[in-house]
Amino acid sequence: MNDHAQLYTIEGFTAAIIMLVTAYLVLSTTTVFTPGDVHITDMQLEQTGNDALAMMDTPDSFNVTEIRPNTTALSFMIQQNLSDSFGEKFYSSLNNRSGSSLPSSLPDNIQFNATVWYRDATLLPPQNPVQSYHFNQSAMMTGRENSIRVTRLVIVNNTPINNPVLTNPIPLDQRVQAVLVEVILWRG
Amino acid sequence: MARINDEAQWIVLIAFIVAISLFFLATIVNESTLVGQTTSESVLDFSKADIQNINLKTKDLAMYPIASPDINDAIIGPDIMTDIQDLYSVRKGVVINITVPNPYSNVTLHYNDGITNFSAYNEEK
Incomplete structure (x- = not known):
């Protein structure tokens, strides 16, 4: 029996195993057909949107003579139906960056479409009491954008005459209510 | 029987090291996609x-x-x-x-x- 070159045989086997395992690892690497970083930008967009809404829904004054002393800008804009000032402030909150002349400080290009959802207590089943109206938008959506949704629960003071949707029907105008501001965000 | 040729042992050793490094690099590539996806998804999922x-x-x-x-x-x-x-x-x-x-x-x-x-x-x- 010829017992030459045993070391070479062992080396050959080792090399073969290493190559096979490496090839297996490469071939079994998960292929994600939507690129993996889509989720990362979604996450950033959602965080930015939630922060912008939270910023607008933070009280900036405390007025003890009011029924709710710590009402917020967002709550006031819905109560008074100031959709234009909402659009202006929300758009700048989303897109403005600090700095002045660097290319990285140019405004971002996030677009939004905001809807207000409220409960109409006069609608009984089988009607759906949850109704909505369009609040504001910065651009038209084609439906092909990669968009995400952020929401904010807002407590709105009773709306005597200012907001035609929330005051109609009548039972709603007499009470403080919770509405859900729903914003679709995308880059475009 | 010819004497075993023990030259070029350094080259063989370095070849092993290179092979093993490639193995680890392949492992990292294998994991990377899932790491980026699962972390951002878990952030999105938790409300x-x-x-x-x-x-x-x-x-x-x-x-x-x-x-x-x-x-x-x-x-x-x-x-x-x-x-x-x-x-x-x-x-x-x-x-x-x-x-x-x-x-x-x-x-x-x-x-x-x-x-x-x-x-x-x-x-x-």
């Missing part, structure tokens, strides 16, 4: 902002009660509670239950969106 928002609004309403605090011994009026529950179940598929005893003491908050089941019990001193 942190929602829970913070509801918690804040609960305390806000409890601190400045505005609607019929005597009904059902609840500080937050039943109208607003129905608003919150209906809006969240219809728009987000979330089941919410908030209990604020009157007088304001221990707030209990349950939040379930099918993925996250969150309960909080805020003990007020």
